[in-house]
C-alpha cells in the first residue's frame with residue numbers, strides 16, 4: 001500500500017466556477033498534506049491547464065457556465081490514454097441517478113456531494129490516488145515485461161539463425177573446412193531472387209535456407225565424399241542421395257524457413273530440361289531450388305576444386321549462359337546476366353566433389 005507521503009506529492013487540478021468552493025477544497029487538501037494544487041474557475045481553461053500541469057487527479061464541478069463538467073470530461077478524454085488511470089472526481093449537488101449515470105459514462109470515477117465534508121473529500125481522494133498509483137506500478141511492470149520479451153525473442157531468433165548457419169557449416173565441414181561455399185550459395189541465390197523481383201523478406205529466407213542445400217552430405221560416407229579422382233556410377237548414385245537425406249533431415253517442420261530449406265535440399269539438383277536427379281522439369285521445379293541450382297554451380301565453378309583451378313568469372317558466366325534452358329531456368333540466367341556487374345568477387349574456397357556433373361570447357 002502507498003504511504004501518505006508519496007500520495008501527498010500528487011498533482012491535483014480543481015475546477016469549479018465558484019471561487020468559494022475552490023478555496024474550501026484548497027484548504028481541505030492543504031490541511032491533509034497535499035501541496036501540488038492548481039485550480040481554475042473558468043472551465044474553458046481546463047484543457048490547457050491539464051496539458052501543462054499533467055494532474056494525477058481532477059476535481060470537477062458539473063454545473064458551470066460556458067462549459068459544463070460533462071463537456072470538460074469530453075475534452076479531456078482525448079488527452080487521457082486508454083491505458084492510463086486518471087481519476088476524475090465529480091463535485092455535485094445534483095445526485096439524481098440519471099446525473100450520476102451520465103457522469104460515470106462520461107469518465108467520472110467517483111462523486112463528492114455538496115456541501116462538501118472534509119473527511120470524505122480526503123478519503124475519496126486518497127482512495128483514487130492509491131488506485132492510480134497501483135495502476136502505474138502495474139503499467140511499468142508491463143512495459144518492463146514487454147521489453148524483456150522483445151529482448152528474449154530477438155536473442156532466440158539470433159540463436160535460431162546461428163544454429164542454421166552452423167548446421168550448414170557442419171555439412172560442409174568435411175569437404176570444405178571453411179563452410180563458406182554454403183554461405184555464398186545462400187547469398188548468391190538471394191541476390192538472384194532479388195534480381196527476379198522476389199520480395200526482400202522471401203529473398204532473405206532463400207538466403208538462409210539456401211545455406212542448407214547440401215546438409216544431406218552429412219549422410220554420405222567419407223570414402224565416397226572425399227575420394228580423390230573420378231567416382232564410379234554406383235558411387236555417384238550414393239552422392240546423389242544427399243538431396244533426399246537433406247530433405248529428410250529438414251522434413252516435418254512447422255517453420256516456413258525449414259520447409260523452404262527442405263524443398264531446396266531436395267530439388268537443387270533438378271535441371272530445367274528434366275535431366276536432373278529426380279527428373280523434375282521447368283515450372284515443376286520450385287523457384288527457390290532453381291535459384292540455388294544456378295548459385296551452386298556458379299559458385300563451384302568460380303572457386304578452386306582439388307582437381308582444377310577456379311574458373312574466371314567470365315568463363316563461369318559463359319557456362320551458365322550456355323546452360324540456359326538446359327540446366328537452368330532461362331529467366332534466372334537472364335537475371336544473372338543483367339546483374340553480372342554487381343557480382344562481388346569472392347575468395348576461392350576448396351569444395352570437394354562436383355555433384356552437378358559440370359564438364360570442363
Ligand SMILES: [Fe+2]
Pocket residue numbers: 213214242268269355
Ligand atoms: Fe548438392
